[in-house]
Each structure stands twice: as structure tokens, then as C-alpha cells.
Amino acid sequence: MLPAKQSVADFWEREACGERYGAQQDEVRYQLEPEILRVAQFDTGGGQQVLEIGVGMGADLVRWARAGGNVTGVDLTSRAVELSRQRLEAEGLHGAVLRADAEHLPFVSGAFDVVWSWGVLHHTPDSDRALIEAARVVKPGGRFAVMVYHRRSWLAAAAWVRWGLLRGKPCTSLNDAVGHVESPGTRAYIQRELELLLRPHLQQLRVRPVLTHWDRRVAPGLARCTGNRFGWFLVVEGVKR
């Protein structure tokens, strides 16, 4: 593994996303990020081949499986793979969970009806490649639903204050500042970049920002005034051409 990717893997091997919430992880997750339920529409997964890229603790994978989806989950870390397998087993659900790299998915093109990935693809060093890989494995007419971070957001501005301004480096770019958020080298996009990248692969492409709990925390009054426009999440939805 290249050093940059190894450092991402090392970060998430130490603690999977949401693990700090222990037994409350599931409850806290959908309370803090209610958009997940609205975007995923887990109950539409019945009988579908569903791939989740970057399963983390497996909360969403379990929801797809409960809905009757034929689920496959991948993650860069063995911790996430293990936790997700345990979670499926605990509910008597079936699914394949494997360690794999989002930049090089081990699946043929067009293998899945639904490709779902929430808060993952901006963490890998070549995020553009991972986004295109995710689109590659969707069947023609199948559904692509992904969330990545948004550079023009209150949270990105707060990262710039913390990692640029307060360190006496006001010339730090928003790109460099968000590189410090969570695992090393995190990327954040603007809408136009995603549209240019994905339009050749997806139709009915919709890229929209969503204001998050984290934006409200770092810019309480301002975030309320600007609505979703400067939200930290960019939700990308489309149908495979």
C-alpha cells in the first residue's frame, strides 16, 4: 500500500467511525445525520444487489440487509470488516464483507443495482478515481448515492481557522485545511467538480449540499441563516448511463 493510503488505513484501524458511541452508535448516527435515511431509502433495497463502499461499523449495511438487499460491503480496514461481519451475524443476516480498496474495486463493471457510500471516498488519496470506480460498478439504470465533504462549507471554514489562521498561516488553502479533518489528506469537493467528473457516467445527476450538525456547532447563527448552501455534506445521486 502506498504511504498516503497506509496512513488513512492506520487512522481508521485505530478506531472505526462512530465506535466511540459504543452501543448507542446506531441511534446517535441517524439522530446526528438524519439525511442518511432520506438519501438511502433503505427499504427500496429488497432483492437488489447492493454494494456499500467503506462500511465502517456496518450500521447502513445492516439496514440494507434487513430490507432484503443482497449486500456486499468493502472497507480498507480489517477492523471495519470484522465489526460489520459481527453485526450482520448478530442479526442472522447474510452478506459478503471484504477488505478492498475503493480505488480498485474487485468487481466487474455493472455488477450492482445500488452503490452506496457515505463519508468515505474523500478519505482515499485518489478520490476522483474512487468516485469513478463507484460509478463503474453500477448497472446501467442502477442507482449511485454517495456523500463526500464540501469545501465551501462552515466546517471547512472552521478547519481553515484552526489549521491556518490560528497557526499563523492565513495563506493555507481550504483544500489544505480540510486535509487535517479526520484521516490525513481528506479532500473536500465543490459541486461543479463532481458534476464534471461524474456526468459522463451518470444521468439525472444531482449534487447538493446539506447542512450538518457539525456546521451548526462551528457557526451556530450563521449556519441557520444560510440553510443548506454551505453545508459540510455534498450528496451526489445519479443513475448509471
Ligand SMILES: C[S@@+](CC[C@H](N)C(=O)[O-])C[C@H]1O[C@@H](n2cnc3c(N)ncnc32)[C@H](O)[C@@H]1O
Ligand atoms: C468516516 S468513515 C465512514 C464509515 C461509514 N460509511 C459511516 O458512515 O460510518 C470512513 C471509512 O472509509 C474507509 N476507507 C477510507 N479509504 C478507503 C478506501 N480506499 N477503500 C475502502 N474504504 C476506505 C475507512 O476505513 C473508514 O471505515
